[in-house]
Amino acid sequence: MGVEWKDNISLADALERVADLLEQQDAMPFRISAYRKAAATVGKWPDSVAELLASKGEAGLRELPGVGKSIAASIAELVRTGHLGLLQRLEDESSPEQLLASVPGIGPELARRIHEELGVRSLEELEQAAHDGHLEAVEGFGPRRGQQVRDLLAARLGRNRRGLARKQEQREEGGPQPDVGLLLQVDEEYRRRAEAGELRTIAPRRFNPTGEAWLPVLRRKVDGWSVRALFSNTALAHQQDATREWVVLYFDKDGDEGQCTVVTAHGGPLDGRRVVRGREVECLAYYGVESEETEAPPPGA
Template sequence: MANSERTRTPARAHLRENAQIAARLRSYADLLQKQGDDGFRVRAYHAAADRIEDMNLALRGIYNSGGIKALVALPTIGDGIAAAIVEILTTGRWAQLERLRGETTPERVFQTVPGIGPVLAERFATHLDAQTLEELEALLHDPKMSVPGLGRRRRRAILAALADRLDPIRLARRGTQAQDNAPSVSLLLDADALFRKQAAAGSLRKIAPRRFNPEGKAWLPILHLRRGDWHLTLLYSNTARAHDLGMTKDWVVAFYHQKDAPEAQCTIVTQKRGPLDGKRVVRGRENECMSHYANAGAAADASA
């Protein structure tokens, strides 16, 4: 009897974990619906949650034996949802869900990485202005970036831990043709214009971010869009640097993915100098923005 009980207990624990993951996916779908998503993602996450609840095999065991590819091979579990499952299994958290709830902060995300405690996480967020694990990894690879209390050995250990965390997500992105390209700057700038117009009119749903919001007010507008195969979520930047520079109503963060690929993101800002001074640009894609505005000007001249 005791031996039988020992064999059944792990199985029950794994199935409880399956149920907890399914509940998070369902919560995400419900929040998307409440915040005005068009329904495609809502149905996809509900379908995945239903499938996981009906499974007799543990997701953790499937992942441990076959990696993220084994999760993607399951019915209704695409690359994006598989990446979410991996994040939950390895960290106990899911940044996408926390973002919709207004709970996510860079400091909390960084502390899920072995070797990063509260003090160092705060320094990464303020000294480096890193907002995501991908940004943190890129900044730590730069030898010019120094952080108090971070020596070479500790930096190497954190970079190794970041690689362990991010490599499964990068693998999912490489395996998804749809994620090979980001949305065009025209699409992103149009979405940015719509977001800022609706935010100014007060017509968007708002969330209460945990960060820089001691009164717990729901002030941060959020917009979910679908443009062709692209799914986008836009909201104002709530970073320390945006607050310091008074840009919380200017910098817009756009999260995007195509089909069920993992999310990527970009930031759209008002350029303050150079030939694009005063125009909205996608950071890191300034040359494309230059061509976008040149083409728009040529089209306007042609129609005049």
């Protein structure tokens, strides 16, 4: 069977989902950890894992850090068929009510009502309902519990990108980062090509109840840095209608990893210009603006 395109992010999400379901079913810790490690590797791998499979087969997949024989077979099945039997079986064994009841503050009875009244079947759908107000319409929910669920799911679903905390620590410790000029150039190319419809799109699990593949993805190798660009899909980006304005850039080079968000500045000497959040002074120099007083863009992108 021929190899079909499957984006690394989609593959990583599927492996993370397997790990989450194994964890819910009290599987052996080493098995859960194996799928999480493989997801982290695939998610940040600079080249197409699907193309690696096409050129080197499953043996090539086993060359990836943390990918053994069984997980390589799972990745191959995902790429070739678009489905994973293990994931389907785990999802079948995990009823929606059980999944919803795994969220602190939602017991079995409340989980049943949420599923029956709103048709919610996943944590991503639960998060959507918590943000659009539908969840608070269910008996037993009020504003305080709704906020609690939003906060819990923001933390729990954020595990799909487990490397982010480590990347943040590296930035705070002063690790190497790409020049702001490089980041702004990738940002410009990403937004231009996304507007023109030239980029491959994926269907994010969060805040996407219809499953639409709307999120463009750009990968670039520049000055030794591997950079991946996507529009922000955070709760705050949706609340402020900035999902087509805030751009998140993930970068790595020789083991140094990080991420940043590029936004449009409002007010101050950088008004109307694209700015790398947290590096406004460098952006002033890049644009040739003399004043060092900047107005920081909104937090939380």
